[in-house]
Amino acid sequence: MSLITLSPINCERWQRFKNNRRGYYSLWIFLILFGLSLLAELIANNVPLVIQHEGEWYFPIVKEYSELDFGGDFDVVADYRDEYIADLINAEGWMLWPPIRFDYRAINYNLPGPAPSPPSVENWLGTDDLGRDILARLIYGFRISVMFGLFLTLATSVVGIAVGAIQGFYGGKVDLIGQRFLEVWSSVPTLFVLIIIASMVPPSFWILLGILLIFGWMALVGVVRAEFLRARNFEYVLAARSMGVSNKAIMWRHLLPNAMVATLTFIPFLLVGGVTSLTALDFLGFGLPPGSASLGEMVSQGKNNLHAPWIGLSVFVVLSLLLTLLVFVGEAVRDAVDPNRTR
Amino acid sequence: MPLTLTAPARAIMIQPLLSIVNLTLAFRGAADAEPAVRDVSFDVLPGEVLALVGESGSGKSITAQSILRLLNPSAARYDSGQIHFSGQDLLRTDERQLNRIRGGSIGMIFQEPMTSLNPLQSIEKQLSESLYLHKGLSRATARPLVIEWLQRVEIRDAAQRLKALPHELSGGERQRVMIAMALINEPDLLIADEPTTALDVTVQAQILRLLKRLQGELGMSVLFITHDLGIVRKLADRVMVMRQGEIIEQGVTAEVFDHPKTDYTRELLAADPGAPPAPIKQIKPLLQVANLRTWFAVNTGFLKRVKHYVKAVDDISFSLAEGETLGIVGESGSGKTTLGRSVLQLIKCEGDVNFTLAGEQAPHNLLQLNAKQMKPLRRHIQIIFQDPFASLSPRMSVVQIIAEGLKVYERLSNAELEARVIDAMQQVQLDPELRHRYPNEFSGGQRQRIAIARALILKPRLLVLDEPTSALDRSVQKDIIDLLQRLQREHGLSYLFISHDLSVVRSMSHRIMIMKDGKVVEQGAADAIFNQPQHPYSKALLAAASAPL
Numbered sequence: 022m023s024l025i026t027l028s029p030i031n032c033e034r035w036q037r038f039k040n041n042r043r044g045y046y047s048l049w050i051f052l053i054l055f056g057l058s059l060l061a062e063l064i065a066n067n068v069p070l071v072i073q074h075e076g077e078w079y080f081p082i083v084k085e086y087s088e089l090d091f092g093g094d095f096d097v098v099a100d101y102r103d104e105y106i107a108d109l110i111n112a113e114g115w116m117l118w119p120p121i122r123f124d125y126r127a128i129n130y131n132l133p134g135p136a137p138s139p140p141s142v143e144n145w146l147g148t149d150d151l152g153r154d155i156l157a158r159l160i161y162g163f164r165i166s167v168m169f170g171l172f173l174t175l176a177t178s179v180v181g182i183a184v185g186a187i188q189g190f191y192g193g194k195v196d197l198i199g200q201r202f203l204e205v206w207s208s209v210p211t212l213f214v215l216i217i218i219a220s221m222v223p224p225s226f227w228i229l230l231g232i233l234l235i236f237g238w239m240a241l242v243g244v245v246r247a248e249f250l251r252a253r254n255f256e257y258v259l260a261a262r263s264m265g266v267s268n269k270a271i272m273w274r275h276l277l278p279n280a281m282v283a284t285l286t287f288i289p290f291l292l293v294g295g296v297t298s299l300t301a302l303d304f305l306g307f308g309l310p311p312g313s314a315s316l317g318e319m320v321s322q323g324k325n326n327l328h329a330p331w332i333g334l335s336v337f338v339v340l341s342l343l344l345t346l347l348v349f350v351g352e353a354v355r356d357a358v359d360p361n362r363t364r
Numbered sequence: 365m366p367l368t369l370t371a372p373a374r375a376i377m378i379q380p381l382l383s384i385v386n387l388t389l390a391f392r393g394a395a396d397a398e399p400a401v402r403d404v405s406f407d408v409l410p411g412e413v414l415a416l417v418g419e420s421g422s423g424k425s426i427t428a429q430s431i432l433r434l435l436n437p438s439a440a441r442y443d444s445g446q447i448h449f450s451g452q453d454l455l456r457t458d459e460r461q462l463n464r465i466r467g468g469s470i471g472m473i474f475q476e477p478m479t480s481l482n483p484l485q486s487i488e489k490q491l492s493e494s495l496y497l498h499k500g501l502s503r504a505t506a507r508p509l510v511i512e513w514l515q516r517v518e519i520r521d522a523a524q525r526l527k528a529l530p531h532e533l534s535g536g537e538r539q540r541v542m543i544a545m546a547l548i549n550e551p552d553l554l555i556a557d558e559p560t561t562a563l564d565v566t567v568q569a570q571i572l573r574l575l576k577r578l579q580g581e582l583g584m585s586v587l588f589i590t591h592d593l594g595i596v597r598k599l600a601d602r603v604m605v606m607r608q609g610e611i612i613e614q615g616v617t618a619e620v621f622d623h624p625k626t627d628y629t630r631e632l633l634a635a636d637p638g639a640p641p642a643p644i645k646q647i648k649p650l651l652q653v654a655n656l657r658t659w660f661a662v663n664t665g666f667l668k669r670v671k672h673y674v675k676a677v678d679d680i681s682f683s684l685a686e687g688e689t690l691g692i693v694g695e696s697g698s699g700k701t702t703l704g705r706s707v708l709q710l711i712k713c714e715g716d717v718n719f720t721l722a723g724e725q726a727p728h729n730l731l732q733l734n735a736k737q738m739k740p741l742r743r744h745i746q747i748i749f750q751d752p753f754a755s756l757s758p759r760m761s762v763v764q765i766i767a768e769g770l771k772v773y774e775r776l777s778n779a780e781l782e783a784r785v786i787d788a789m790q791q792v793q794l795d796p797e798l799r800h801r802y803p804n805e806f807s808g809g810q811r812q813r814i815a816i817a818r819a820l821i822l823k824p825r826l827l828v829l830d831e832p833t834s835a836l837d838r839s840v841q842k843d844i845i846d847l848l849q850r851l852q853r854e855h856g857l858s859y860l861f862i863s864h865d866l867s868v869v870r871s872m873s874h875r876i877m878i879m880k881d882g883k884v885v886e887q888g889a890a891d892a893i894f895n896q897p898q899h900p901y902s903k904a905l906l907a908a909a910s911a912p913l
Contacts, residue, residue, distance in 0.1 A: 256755035260815070263708050264769030264822065265742035274768075278759045 037357040044353020051346040058164035065121035065157035069101055073114040121145070123154035125161040125314035137329040147331040149322050155332060159339050161314030166343070169230065170295035174288055176234045181241030182277075182284060188242070189249025189280075190272055196246070203239055211236040212307075219307050226309060233298060240291055241284055248280035255279075282358050289351025293344055300340065316340055380407035380448075381585050382431070382553055387445030389430055392438070399443060400426050402609040408553060413579060413586045415600035415617070417593065417632070419837035420808075423609040424589050428555050431587075432466050449553075468498045471546030473539070475558040480542055481530040487514075487541050488526035491548055498549045513544040518574060535696075536567035540574065547578060554579070554586045560595065564695035565864065566908040572599060591837065593632060597621060605629050631839055640871055640890060641849060644687045649720055650858050651684040651707070651826060652727065656715035658699075658706045676702040677713065678882040684826070686722070687852065689859040691873030691890065693866065693905070699882040700862045704828040707860065708747055709738060719745070722825065743773050746819035750831035752811035756803040762789075763799040766818045773822070788821040792847060809840035813847070820851065828860045833868055845871060866909045870894060878902050 039045050063070060068081035074091055081101065088099045091109045099106055102122065110116055123129065123144070129152050132138045136152035146155040188199040215224075215232055222228060249272075252258060258275050266274075302308035303317025311318075316336055323333025384406055390399040401423045408414050418424045429435050431447055433454065447454040450469065454462065466472075474480040482490060491513065492506035501509070507526070514522035517540040530538055539559060546554060556575065560568040576599060579586050588600060596603050597617065604614040605628065613626050624630045657680075659673035676699045684690050694700045706713040709730055718727035721744065728741060749755040756765055766785045770776070776784070786796040792813040803811055812832060819827060829848070833841040845868065851857055863869045869876065870890060877887035878901070886899045897903045 256749040256751060257757045259705070259710055260747060260749065260755055260818065261768065262710060263742060263745070263747045264818075265739045265772050266768060267772075274760075275757055278757075 034357045038353050041353040041356060044349050044356075047346045047349035047353070051343075051350060054163065054343075054346075055167055058160055058167065061160045061164055062124075064119055065154070065160050066119045066124045067102065067122060067127035069116035069118045072101075072110060072116040074110050075113045121154060121157050121160075123157045125158045126153060126312055127157070128152045129154065137326055137332060139329070140331055146335045147329065149319065149332055150326055150329070155319070155335055158314045158319060159316075159335060162316040162319060162336075163339060163343065165226070165309070165314055166296045166299055166316050169226065169299045170292045172230055173233055173237070173295035173298075174291045176230070177238045177291060178241055178284065178288060180234065180238040182245050182280065184238070185242040185245025186249055186272055186277065186280070189246040190253055190268070190276065192250065192253075196250075199242075203242060206236075207239050209236060215302065215307050223310055224308065226313075229299070229302065229308060233295070237298075240294075241287060244283045244287060245280045248283050249276050252276050252279045285358050286351075286355040289347055289354055293347045293351065296343065296347070378409050381410045381450075382408040382587075383448045384427075384431070385446045385448070387427070387430065387447065388443040389426060389435075389445075390441050390443055392441050398609075400609050401430070404445075404606075404609075404611055406604055406611060406614065408585050408587055410552070410585055411583050412601045413576075413588055413599055415596040415603045416587060416589045416606060417591065417596055417603060418606035419591060419632075419839070421608075422606040424606045425557055427606070428472075428557050428587060428589050431555060432470060432472060433462060434472075464498070467494050467546070467551075468549050469551050470553045470555065471549070471551040472555040473542045473546045473557065473559045475561050481538060483530050486527045486529060487533070491541070491545055494545055494548055509548070513548050514541070516578065517541070517544045517547075518570075519544075534567075535563055536571060539563060539567075539571055543571075543575065543578070547582065547584075550582055550584075552584055554584055555589070556586060557589045558591070559588075561590070561592070565866075566695065566904060568595075569908040575599075593621075593838070605632070641689060641852070641874060644685060644874065647685040647688075649683055649727075650686045650688075651720075651860075652716070652718040653683070653707065654681045654716040654718075656680045656703070656706060656713055656717065658702050658711055658713040675882045677706055679715075680879075680882075680884055682877055682884070682887060684858050684860065686825070686858055687856045688875070689852065689861050689873045691869040691876040692860060692862045692879060693864065693869055693876060694879035695864060695905075697881075698879040700879050701830055702882075703879070704747065704830050704860055704862050708745055708828055710747075719826075740773075743769065743822040744825045745828070746822060746824040746826070747828040747830060748812070748815050748819060748832045751835050752808050752815055753803075753835075755815050756811055758803055761800050761802055762806075762814055765803070765814060766799075766821055769818060769822050784821055785817075788817040791820060791851070792817045807840075808836050809843060812836065812840075812844055816844075816847065816851075820855075823855075824857070826858045826860065828862070830862045831864070832861075834863065834865060841868065848872065866894075866906065878905065 057064065062082055066082060070080075070082060072079035072081060079086055079090070081099070086099050087096050088094065088106060089096050091099060091106060092113075093099065093106060093109060101107060101110070101116065107116075129138075129144060129148055131143075132148065132152055133141075136148050137150045138144065138148050138152070140147040144154045144156070146159070148154055149158070184199065188196045211233070214236065215229075218224070218228075218232060224232075253276065255275075258271060261271050261275055299308060299315070300317035300320065303315040304321045305317075306321070308317055309315050316339065319332065319336040320340070323330075323336055326332055384404060387401055387404045388399050389401040404423075404427055406414075416424045416427065426435065426440075430440070430442070431449075431454065442455055445455065449465065452461070454465070457465075481487075488507070488510055491510045492501070492503055495501045495506040495509060496503075510526065511522050514525070519525060519537060519540055525533075530541075533541065543559075559575070560571050563571060572595060575586070588596075590596060600617045602615065603617045603620050604611050605620070605626070606612070607628055613620060613624065613629050615625075620629065621633065624633055656677055657675070658677035659675050661670040662672050662674060663670055678699075680703060682690060692700045692703065702711060705711045707717055707730075709717075713731065715731065717730040719730055719741065720727040721741075730738065730741065733741070760768075763782065763785050766788055767781050770781065770784060782799075785799060789796045789799060794810065794813050794817065798806075803814065806814065832848070833844050836844060848859070849872070852859065859872070861869060861872050863872075873890045875888065876890045876893045878885045878893070878899070880901050886893060886897065886902045893902065894906065897906055
């Protein structure tokens with residue numbers, strides 16, 4: 022049997038998920054937006070996608086070229102938005118620009134007035150107070166937020182499920198010690214630890230992920246532990262034990278699928294939580310390093326520049342759209358796998 | 365007093381209390397859209413006990429629940445029919461009037477007494493609520509009536525136990541409270557939906573006697589729903605047999621029992637578990653259990669010190685020969701299931717369990733082996749559980765389920781594995797073509813066959829059968845017992861047969877052991893125990909199963 026063959030239960034669940042129109046369409050919209058944001062470099066960039074110059078092909082996205090390559094005067098990285106360079110290239114060939122000619126850190130020096138400048142033909146959603154294009158930053162920020170949420174969800178789920186499974190399956194002393202440790206651990210104030218760590222090492226994407234993982238893996242433990250405790254005395258588990266099936270196989274084959282139902286209903290909301298916590302940390306200034314594309318940093322800019330409502334409004338719309346889509350998907354998943362509806 | 369009037373005479377002389385005409389009912393969203401109840405018509409006469417008999421899924425409970433319109437209106441759809449009760453059509457009355465009838469002139473008791481009482485309220489509160497709703501009595505004025513009714517249903521020390529919560533009562537007492545609740549407004553009709561199925565035999569007999577007495581005192585009618593024909597014969601004036609949503613036969617009890625008209629009824633009546641097994645020829649010991657103890661520690665107090673033990677299995681010794689069946693009988697809580705699981709080492713216990721493999725001289729003492737030493741022996745001792753729905757993983761196909769154990773012990777290619785699975789399925793008379801389906805597509809009896817095949821493929825010597833037929837319908841029960849007996853003859857299997865159903869035990873067992881509160885009350889050859897029980901408890905148990913009301 023192939024891997025994609027769904028068991029009848031999963032088929033039924035997928036049907037139920039599809040029947041929830043709101044969740045189903047939300048999933049598609051989310052996937053399309055996320056897919057587009059993965060291609061951010063092709064949509065918003067301050068270098069052209071392709072250049073043909075004097076019969077040769079250039080790909081500035083993957084490689085940096087010197088001005089000298091195009092007949093310029095100095096051996097510096099070519100600035101394609103500079104009119105002098107653009108004229109040189111266009112004289113002997115052509116270049117193909119992405120729809121947005123800025124990436125998340127490119128500053129538009131040709132603004133008509135002082136930054137932040139309002140929406141225009143060049144900056145579709147205006148610029149922030151450093152003159153960076155908001156739409157470009159939104160696209161990159163969306164990507165980094167979702168990626169962060171996905172990685173965090175994946176990591177916390179793996180750790181949480183493993184710990185919950187061990188506690189629930191073995192019970193007794195293992196469970197007791199585990200539970201006490203969890204209680205102590207979950208009362209550590211994450212934010213303060215983050216502030217302390219941020220003062221020692223500059224927090225990067227992976228360091229932030231690691232810290233949030235260390236203090237956030239407990240989310241699923243309770244659910245998985247409860248499911249394992251409940252299911253370890255199911256008759257088909259006892260039957261497997263009396264047949265001599267190993268503990269590992271029992272946990273993997275018989276108990277984990279039971280726990281997955283409860284887990285699956287939680288995961289979309291963990292994703293939402295991951296996105297929100299990154300945004301909150303960035304807003305407070307304890308998040309990603311300065312200059313990164315981050316939705317939280319833009320929220321903070323929106324707050325500081327109330328006279329430039331396009332900053333606050335656009336990031337608000339994107340954030341609420343992202344979170345709403347995820348919540349709708351989450352609700353649909355929860356309803357689809359809800360054990361009370363699966364007989 | 366059985367009614368012996370012919371149908372037309374009855375129509376003239378006695379006005380029916382309840383009359384259901386052409387009721388058809390379907391569940392919305394059911395894939396096949398087959399009606400669950402099809403064109404059902406019957407009358408309940410004043411003062412009679414009418415039994416509604418059928419196997420699970422025959423629609424008998426649904427019929428009963430539709431009388432008070434208890435089915436969720438978003439799920440059930442009444443396609444046609446009328447339910448006449450005291451001049452009204454219950455299917456068309458509004459909710460307010462219906463609430464006056466519910467618990468007022470029609471009372472209802474359910475199968476599971478634990479879940480039909482509110483666990484957070486005292487029994488006084490639950491009983492007086494019904495009085496307040498229907499008669500407007502305050503708590504103080506209701507109290508004497510509540511006490512009187514608790515006495516009528518034979519609750520001991522009724523006045524002192526008004527404040528008791530449901531979990532403080534035994535199963536039988538809870539069912540008595542349920543009966544008091546249903547009858548406290550002296551209804552004209554009592555609908556009893558399998559009221560004794562969840563109870564032990566001795567308690568069952570008491571509850572039935574109580575119901576019969578109260579029915580006489582109040583002169584009410586009873587619609588009694590059950591799958592147990594023994595109860596019907598003792599209790600009912602008339603009987604109706606339901607199958608697949610239709611009433612296929614109805615008549616006066618004695619007539620239906622003596623001269624069943626349809627094949628199906630005949631089959632139901634004839635589903636006697638069958639003759640006892642042939643005696644075994646030579647006795648080669650397989651299993652010897654000595655002084656087995658399974659005690660569960662009860663920790664209390666601040667430091668969680670062990671205060672005392674629940675002695676689930678206390679000092680039990682028995683032996684089992686090859687090809688022999690030992691029937692273990694007892695009521696719920698007697699420790700028989702714990703005994704079975706202790707032998708299998710699924711629960712920690714103390715004592716000696718000596719298991720002798722064929723061809724080996726020295727027995728293995730299972731309790732002194734560690735998990736690794738135990739593993740090769742595991743395949744020789746297998747277990748079949750009571751509930752065929754719970755004992756198969758819903759996420760695995762039949763071939764995966766049956767092959768799971770075999771994969772632990774033998775390295776086989778996929779083709780060999782498949783061949784062994786097909787062979788095992790044929791042995792339990794399952795169509796091997798169905799092997800790629802999932803358990804939810806099988807009936808209860810078929811699932812039990814899958815569970816047997818799963819054990820059989822390991823070629824075990826000993827099978828622990830933990831109530832293997834209790835969750836099955838009577839006619840399917842017989843098939844499974846026949847199958848188990850045939851397998852025993854062909855493979856020389858030994859069975860530890862755990863059951864509370866004496867007729868099934870009798871047809872399976874060479875020897876019998878009766879358990880009570882974790883101890884053996886009596887053990888010996890099956891015939892001796894059934895014909896001349898020695899211990900008073902054995903006598904009570906056997907009497908409860910066979911005595912008239």
